[in-house]
Amino acid sequence: MRKIQLLILLFFLTGISDSFAQQPQKLNSVEIYNQIKKLNFLGSVLYIAAHPDDENTRLISYMANEMNARTGYLSLTRGDGGQNLIGPQLRELLGVIRTQELIEARKIDGGEQFFSRANDFGFSKNPDETLKIWDKDKVLADVVWTIRKFQPDVIINRFDHRSPGTTHGHHTSSAMLSVESFKLTNDSKIYPEQLKYVTPWQVKRQFFNPSWWFYGSQEKFDAADKSKFARLETGVYYTGIGKSNQEIAALSRSRHQSQGFGSTGTRGTETEYLELINGERAIERDNLFDGIDTSWNRIKNGKPIGELISKIVSKYDFSNPSASIPDLVKAYTMIQVLDDDHWKPLKAAAIRNIIASCSGLYLEAVASEQEATPGSTIKVSLEAINRCAVEMQLASVVTLPQNTTLVQNRILSNNNDQSISISIQLPNTIEYTQPYWLKEKATVGMYTVSNQENIGIPDIIREVKVVFNIKINGVEIPFERTVVYKYNDGVKGEMYNFLDIVPEVTTSILERVLIFKDTKSKMIPVKVRAGKDAVKGNLQLELPQSWVASPKQIPFTLDKKGTEQTFYFEVTPPVNPEEAVIKAVAITDNKRFDKDETIIDYSHITKQMVLKPAESKCIRIDLKTSGDAIGYIMGAGDEVPESLTQMGYKVTIIKPEEITPQKLDSFSTVITGIRAYNTVNALANKQKILFDFVKSGKNMIVQYNTFGKLVTDQIAPYPLKISYDRVTEENAKVTFLAPNHPVLNTPNKISEKDFQGWTQEQGLYYPDQYDPAFTPIISSHDKGESAKDGALLVAPYGKGYYIYTGLSFFRELPEGVAGAYRLLSNIISLKQPIEAPKQELKQ
Numbered sequence: 130m131r132k133i134q135l136l137i138l139l140f141f142l143t144g145i146s147d148s149f150a151q152q153p154q155k156l157n158s159v160e161i162y163n164q165i166k167k168l169n170f171l172g173s174v175l176y177i178a179a180h181p182d183d184e185n186t187r188l189i190s191y192m193a194n195e196m197n198a199r200t201g202y203l204s205l206t207r208g209d210g211g212q213n214l215i216g217p218q219l220r221e222l223l224g225v226i227r228t229q230e231l232i233e234a235r236k237i238d239g240g241e242q243f244f245s246r247a248n249d250f251g252f253s254k255n256p257d258e259t260l261k262i263w264d265k266d267k268v269l270a271d272v273v274w275t276i277r278k279f280q281p282d283v284i285i286n287r288f289d290h291r292s293p294g295t296t297h298g299h300h301t302s303s304a305m306l307s308v309e310s311f312k313l314t315n316d317s318k319i320y321p322e323q324l325k326y327v328t329p330w331q332v333k334r335q336f337f338n339p340s341w342w343f344y345g346s347q348e349k350f351d352a353a354d355k356s357k358f359a360r361l362e363t364g365v366y367y368t369g370i371g372k373s374n375q376e377i378a379a380l381s382r383s384r385h386q387s388q389g390f391g392s393t394g395t396r397g398t399e400t401e402y403l404e405l406i407n408g409e410r411a412i413e414r415d416n417l418f419d420g421i422d423t424s425w426n427r428i429k430n431g432k433p434i435g436e437l438i439s440k441i442v443s444k445y446d447f448s449n450p451s452a453s454i455p456d457l458v459k460a461y462t463m464i465q466v467l468d469d470d471h472w473k474p475l476k477a478a479a480i481r482n483i484i485a486s487c488s489g490l491y492l493e494a495v496a497s498e499q500e501a502t503p504g505s506t507i508k509v510s511l512e513a514i515n516r517c518a519v520e521m522q523l524a525s526v527v528t529l530p531q532n533t534t535l536v537q538n539r540i541l542s543n544n545n546d547q548s549i550s551i552s553i554q555l556p557n558t559i560e561y562t563q564p565y566w567l568k569e570k571a572t573v574g575m576y577t578v579s580n581q582e583n584i585g586i587p588d589i590i591r592e593v594k595v596v597f598n599i600k601i602n603g604v605e606i607p608f609e610r611t612v613v614y615k616y617n618d619g620v621k622g623e624m625y626n627f628l629d630i631v632p633e634v635t636t637s638i639l640e641r642v643l644i645f646k647d648t649k650s651k652m653i654p655v656k657v658r659a660g661k662d663a664v665k666g667n668l669q670l671e672l673p674q675s676w677v678a679s680p681k682q683i684p685f686t687l688d689k690k691g692t693e694q695t696f697y698f699e700v701t702p703p704v705n706p707e708e709a710v711i712k713a714v715a716i717t718d719n720k721r722f723d724k725d726e727t728i729i730d731y732s733h734i735t736k737q738m739v740l741k742p743a744e745s746k747c748i749r750i751d752l753k754t755s756g757d758a759i760g761y762i763m764g765a766g767d768e769v770p771e772s773l774t775q776m777g778y779k780v781t782i783i784k785p786e787e788i789t790p791q792k793l794d795s796f797s798t799v800i801t802g803i804r805a806y807n808t809v810n811a812l813a814n815k816q817k818i819l820f821d822f823v824k825s826g827k828n829m830i831v832q833y834n835t836f837g838k839l840v841t842d843q844i845a846p847y848p849l850k851i852s853y854d855r856v857t858e859e860n861a862k863v864t865f866l867a868p869n870h871p872v873l874n875t876p877n878k879i880s881e882k883d884f885q886g887w888t889q890e891q892g893l894y895y896p897d898q899y900d901p902a903f904t905p906i907i908s909s910h911d912k913g914e915s916a917k918d919g920a921l922l923v924a925p926y927g928k929g930y931y932i933y934t935g936l937s938f939f940r941e942l943p944e945g946v947a948g949a950y951r952l953l954s955n956i957i958s959l960k961q962p963i964e965a966p967k968q969e970l971k972q
Contacts, residue, residue: 152625153493154236156486158447159369163194164483165445165453168460169438170197171431171472172423175279176240176338177272177307178287179299180249181208181227182385185287185338186238186378188401191363193239195374198418199475201241203275203585204231205268205303206249207566210889214389214765214808218729219940221571222739223387224249225564229734230384232587238381242587243279245271246566246576251889252857253298254911260302262574268302270320272310275585277327280471283417284311284335285403289343304337311335311407326582328470333421335407355402359415364399375399386733389808428469434460450487451517457484458602481606489516490541492608494595496628499614500690502661503630504557509612511549513597515541524605527596528553541599553593553612555630561724562629563740565590589737593628626736631660634687634722636668636713638745639695641768642945643711644775645702646752652697653678653745655713658726659687666717668696675703676711676747685715702749708945713743746945752776753876755958756828760796762788762812764805764832772942773800776950778957785811788818798828798957803939806834806844813841820846824927828959833894833935845933846926847900854917855893855935860885861909864916872906872923872932872955879955883948884909892935895919902926903933923959930959 156164174192178184184202193200209224218226228244235242247268253259260268276284288296290304313319315331336359341350365374376394383391403417411419425435437460446452461480467473484490490513497508509528515521521541527534531554539547565586569577578584593612598605612628639654657668669682679699687694700711715722725743730736754776760783761770770780783792783799788811793799799822806812823829823846831844836851863884865873873879884891891909896919899905906921922933934956941949 152623158450161450161483161486162442162445162447163369164479164486165438165457166442167197168476168479168483169425169435169442170199170423171425171427171476172196172283172418172421173199173201173279173281174283174285174417175201175203175276175281176285176287177203177205177303179205179297179303180211181206181231182382182388182390183287183300183303184231184234185340185401186234186381187363187375187399188285188338188361189235189240190238190378190381191361191365191374191401194367194377195363195365196418198423199241200239201243201275201279201281202231202235203243203245203272205245205247205272205306206299207244208249208388210249210251211388212765212804213387214804215387215731217766217768219768219943221567222727222729225567225729225737225739226387226731226734227385228564228587229737230387233734234381234384237384238377241279243275243585244566244587245275246578246584247271247299248571248574248576249299250573252855252893253302254857254914255294255298256302256305257293257298258857259298260305263302264572264575265306267575269306269309269313270323271584272306273314273320274323274327274581276310276314276332277323277330278585280330282333282421282423284332286335286337286406289337289339290406292343308335308407323581333408334405334411334417336403336417337406339402339404358402358404359411359417361401361403361415361417362398363401364397366396373397384733386731428467428472430467431469431472434463434467437463451489451519454484454487454517454519455602457487458604458606461606462604481608484601484606485608487517488519488521488601490514490521490599490608491516492597492599492610494610494612496593496612496614498690499626500629500631500660501555502633503555503559503561505661506552506554507593507612507628509551509553509595511551511595511597512546513539513541513549513599514544514546516544518543519601522600523547524598524600526551527598527607529594529596530559530592531556555593559592559630560590561632561740562589562591562627562738564737567739567741591627593630629738631726631738632722632724632740633660633720634658634664634666634715634717635660635724635726635740636715636722636743637725638711638713638743640771640775641745641943642772642775643700643745643747644752644777644950645747645749646754646777648702648704648749650699650701653700653711654695654697656693656695657685657687657715658693659690662690663688664717666715668713668715670698670700670711671714672700672711672747673709675707676709677701678711700747702747705749706751706947707749708947709747709749710744711747748945748947748950750947750950751877752947752951752954754778754954755876756797758796758798759957760793760799762799762801762805762809764802764834765808767803767832767939768943769800769802769832769939772950773953776954785809785815788812788815790818790821793818793822793827796822796827798830800830801832803832804834805832806839806841808840810840816841816843820926820931823929823931826928826961828930828932828957830932830934830956832938833892835894845899845924846931847902847924848898849896849900849903849922849933850898851894852897852919854895854897854919856891856895856909856911856917856920858911859887859890861891861911863891864908866905866908866918870904870906870923872921872952872959875955876958877951877955879948879952883951885948886946887937887941887949888944888946889940890937892920892937895935896922896933899933900924921956923956925961928961930961932956932959 208227425431
């Protein structure tokens with residue numbers, strides 16, 4: 130399904146300059162100077178935590194920009210289990226968004242990004258559960274792999290490995306695995322299969338990065354004994370760019386838009402504390418690299434390079450950065466002859482970028498179209514311009530992945546733009562553009578990545594590139610550029626995307642879950658989209674024998690690339706309740722295409738294409754419903770309205786400003802989306818209207834909101850206080866506290882079976898204090914914990930019902946959990962009994 134989510138256009142800091150996410154970085158003179166200084170520091174720090182947004186961006190920025198260290202962040206997960214404040218995408222699609230948000234954050238604070246294969250399966254209360262659902266050995270292997278590949282001198286853990294059960298189980302697990310890895314990475318007997326690509330490595334020091342929230346409050350942290358901690362004064366002001374370290378960190382953290390982590394920059398002194406937990410104790414306690422050679426001397430024959438770079442720094446001309454090019458080219462040639470597998474390629478790549486920036490060398494490869502199919506030929510426009518007085522020559526260009534060399538021998542004179550048109554023949558075997566970690570079948574706790582070399586790579590792996598071989602002062606230097614697509618938007622100006630490799634045909638069943646309440650057939654829409662011109666074939670549904678689709682196949686013809694057409698199949702379910710997965714398949718030229726293309730397009734990240742099986746879940750369910758018109762007030766974003774429509778309800782999305790007695794009068798039920806009272810400020814002034822709606826004899830269902838930061842304290846007509854209570858074990862045993870209540874009996878008889886097969890969690894942020902007017906309906910709890918009774922609270926108010934639920938309907942309904950549909954139907958159907966009219970007493 131080709132979904133597009135657009136947000137208001139935002140500008141942000143890339144490095145230190147404003148840019149769109151997709152646009153190439155262009156450094157100014159101060160930025161170039163800072164990058165040259167960084168060439169002379171050969172030390173590295175790896176920060177380790179569990180999720181996107183766990184990282185301390187103030188510390189990452191300080192290490193990268195003040196210390197000039199190579200700084201990385203290893204997030205064990207891609208944040209797939211969180212909530213999404215900017216759209217409906219959850220699970221792996223949310224993981225794609227949060228991956229890109231981390232990549233954009235690192236562009237700002239100067240760090241690099243890495244991941245393990247761990248899947249964020251949702252909240253976990255302890256590391257025992259986490260490491261059981263994750264494959265502990267594989268995640269530990271990924272931590273060891275990242276350390277051996279990155280070769281950090283110092284590791285900093287965000288979380289404390291000694292405090293299981295006090296925070297998210299993923300948090301503690303990240304620290305425990307990091308600590309365990311400290312003694313393993315230098316042992317060639319540990320994960321020896323990795324040594325085909327990397328060498329053993331011993332980290333010198335490992336720290337824990339405490340902050341006030343580990344102590345419970347800022348006051349307790351201020352009073353704690355920190356005499357043995359290393360102290361870093363991170364409140365640095367960078368005069369060259371006019372920003373404080375905290376301001377850069379805030380811009381970085383504000384990339385986490387899907388989690389609502391917009392941050393305001395601060396200024397002034399600030400201290401970060403680090404507790405040594407492994408390795409050598411430094412003589413200079415506050416110097417993380419004390420006793421570690423971070424100069425070029427750590428590489429054999431590297432000393433002259435360091436001396437030359439020091440000379441370049443001292444003689445740098447801010448008004449003419451190109452004056453440094455001859456010495457930079459000389460340093461580049463000296464690096465090429467080093468006998469070193471780690472720092473040599475890293476510093477060579479850095480110095481190439483600096484040379485390009487010093488010269489204003491702009492190199493770009495732009496495809497004529499944004500999408501192409503395997504085996505096709507694409508037209509690419511090359512641009513090469515040298516904007517300085519240093520003589521350069523474009524010797525040749527090499528097109529990848531077929532590795533074809535095109536000799537050019539063009540002089541690149543100062544500010545003389547060179548345009549070249551070429552064609553690139555794509556191999557038939559080229560991979561489709563998609564997140565590589567989603568290509569293979571995953572488990573609840575782990576993504577599958579069969580290629581060892583790909584593990585940890587943050588982004589989509591793009592194969593179509595052009596290498597510009599530029600001769601400068603007699604030295605040929607390769608500059609690699611990924612092929613992009615760009616166009617001009619009449620409002621936003623120049624817009625960039627990458628070239629995507631797509632299937633010839635994609636298919637999509639337009640409903641992710643299809644509900645059949647009886648044996649009546651349904652017309653199922655299936656969309657076909659052409660990835661190239663002149664596509665024709667046959668479309669069919671694959672489904673179990675007990676389900677029937679008519680017709681068996683439908684011929685289609687799509688003349689133009691990008692053309693879409695929707696066809697309809699009549700699907701008849703079996704007599705008895707049953708679940709099935711149906712797949713939409715297009716057959717063209719004897720080739721089978723069964724991928725659904727989803728586009729994720731937000732302005733703060735690079736546009737993403739995700740290919741998933743073109744499948745939907747069909748449920749023949751024993752489901753009775755009553756009531757028909759529902760008003761839905763969106764919160765942070767969910768897909769519940771689509772599920773309600775599948776159940777047979779007429780659903781209308783109500784905007785906050787539309788909440789009036791007249792607007793609500795036509796609905797039998799109003800439902801607020803997840804976190805509505807956290808995110809929709811206008812609700813604070815609409816409560817009386819909503820409560821009067823209930824009083825008149827209607828129902829109001831409020832789905833979960835997070836603890837704190839509510840737009841109003843009166844989210845219910847009676848006192849109710851939300852807590853951190855949650856049940857993360859999705860199949861935790863459920864006890865019925867009010868077994869005779871209509872919500873468990875009408876129109877569907879709810880049993881324990883209806884709580885089987887739930888995904889990720891039963892529910893979250895249950896109220897723990899509520900007025901006696903509320904009837905708690907169910908109780909459950911995670912292993913070893915006390916009962917949690919606030920999952921579903923029902924209170925009569927006037928002639929209607931107010932219902933608060935922390936049950937995770939927003940996860941269960943899109944996953945096709947039958948019991949969730951049955952229970953929600955009962956909640957919607959609640960009605961108070963009508964009192965019999967009083968009869969007059971006869972005299």
